[in-house]
Amino acid sequence: MKSLALFNNKGGVGKTTMTFNLGHMLARQGREVVLIDCDPQCNLSALALTEGELEEVFASDASMGRTVAACVERVRIGNGELYKPALLELAEHLSILPGDLTLSRFEGKLAKAWPEVFSTDAESAVFVTTAIERLAEGLAIEHDVDVVLFDVGPSLGALNRAVLLACDAVLIPLAPDLFSLRGLENVGEAMRDWKDDWGQARIRIQQAQTRTAGRRRDGRGAPREHAMEPIGYVLQQHLAREEVPLKAYSRWAEQIPAYYRRFVLGQESEPAPGQAADPHCLGHLRHFASLVPLAQAARKPIFDLKHADGVLGTQFQLVERARAEFKALAQKVLQRLDAA
Numbered sequence: 255m256k257s258l259a260l261f262n263n264k265g266g267v268g269k270t271t272m273t274f275n276l277g278h279m280l281a282r283q284g285r286e287v288v289l290i291d292c293d294p295q296c297n298l299s300a301l302a303l304t305e306g307e308l309e310e311v312f313a314s315d316a317s318m319g320r321t322v323a324a325c326v327e328r329v330r331i332g333n334g335e336l337y338k339p340a341l342l343e344l345a346e347h348l349s350i351l352p353g354d355l356t357l358s359r360f361e362g363k364l365a366k367a368w369p370e371v372f373s374t375d376a377e378s379a380v381f382v383t384t385a386i387e388r389l390a391e392g393l394a395i396e397h398d399v400d401v402v403l404f405d406v407g408p409s410l411g412a413l414n415r416a417v418l419l420a421c422d423a424v425l426i427p428l429a430p431d432l433f434s435l436r437g438l439e440n441v442g443e444a445m446r447d448w449k450d451d452w453g454q455a456r457i458r459i460q461q462a463q464t465r466t467a468g469r470r471r472d473g474r475g476a477p478r479e480h481a482m483e484p485i486g487y488v489l490q491q492h493l494a495r496e497e498v499p500l501k502a503y504s505r506w507a508e509q510i511p512a513y514y515r516r517f518v519l520g521q522e523s524e525p526a527p528g529q530a531a532d533p534h535c536l537g538h539l540r541h542f543a544s545l546v547p548l549a550q551a552a553r554k555p556i557f558d559l560k561h562a563d564g565v566l567g568t569q570f571q572l573v574e575r576a577r578a579e580f581k582a583l584a585q586k587v588l589q590r591l592d593a594a
């Protein structure tokens with residue numbers, strides 16, 4: 255199993271829309287995919303499920319494990335392990351574990367646990383910090399999952415840190431604008447800090463294990479380390495209406511390769527190619543305009559929209575473009591994930 259998050263500190267860059275569409279496309283390539291909605295705003299869940307379905311999910315008891323928040327509830331209140339997740343099937347090879355606003359409560363617990371993972375008695379803090387990771391690993395074993403795709407909000411807070419620590423790979427959606435470039439600076443630094451800090455914590459945990467004959471008190475080994483490897487970025491051409499980005503945006507787009515190398519990969523002095531030739535760019539997604547609300551209403555990926563969903567005339571060409579763009583993106587993501 256490979257775990258992947260689409261992440262950027264800049265909000266509204268299309269993370270959720272891309273996660274939903276990419277998830278469908280990866281499933282269509284024959285991979286077993288689970289979407290996990292780790293954004294307490296639940297936008298992915300609202301894209302994928304009807305209000306009635308969500309109402310039923312939220313009305314269920316935590317022990318039924320029907321949301322991420324329900325699954326981690328016992329860990330949050332400190333009286334047990336994760337509840338087993340109950341997935342909802344969206345399509346062949348594709349399921350979702352919905353989010354819930356109450357996941358914000360778990361963020362407080364994670365924030366409190368983080369400084370404690372560096373202490374000599376870090377066991378319960380590590381247990382909390384790795385809850386999301388255990389959730390994903392459990393799914394992989396129980397449901398034979400190939401790809402876990404996390405949707406997260408744009409914050410650099412404790413919840414996203416815990417999710418990213420559970421990720422083998424990170425893909426960065428961004429727009430050709432000033433704020434996306436600023437977001438790249440933050441994302442790169444935060445990811446490096448989280449990885450370094452977690453590495454330090456793991457060393458301490460392993461040292462403590464050596465002292466206690468190789469076992470933590472709860473009988474677990476050291477928490478698994480995930481590479482959190484940046485596998486590239488996707489340029490969202492939300493505001494560009496032509497094949498070539500508008501002049502105003504191309505000036506930002508051309509700075510992305512250098513920013514990505516410097517701030518995300520930490521390669522200060524690497525020469526950067528032009529944006530169009532950048533191998534770290536896994537795709538350009540165009541402005542899908544009125545298809546986006548149609549897809550939201552139909553709870554379908556953009557590339558599955560039909561006449562019955564309200565698609566008319568030349569919009570069918572855009573549906574086909576969406577299919578081609580997401581197919582190409584899914585193939586590149588799979589290549590990078592397989593190598594990660």
Ligand SMILES: Nc1ncnc2c1ncn2[C@@H]1O[C@H](COP(=O)(O)OP(=O)(O)OP(=O)(O)O)[C@@H](O)[C@H]1O
Nearest residue numbers: 265266267268269270271407408540541542543546
């Ligand atoms: N390719 C696209 N073409 C047109 N509109 C899009 C496209 N992708 C996303 N949008 C629209 O842009 C807005 C933001 O998208 P989305 O919610 O996916 O971003 P996000 O990065 O997940 O936001 P947040 O940071 O709030 O989680 C939404 O209204 C969405 O419908």
Ligand SMILES: [Mg+2]
Nearest residue numbers: 269270297406
């Ligand atoms: Mg979102």
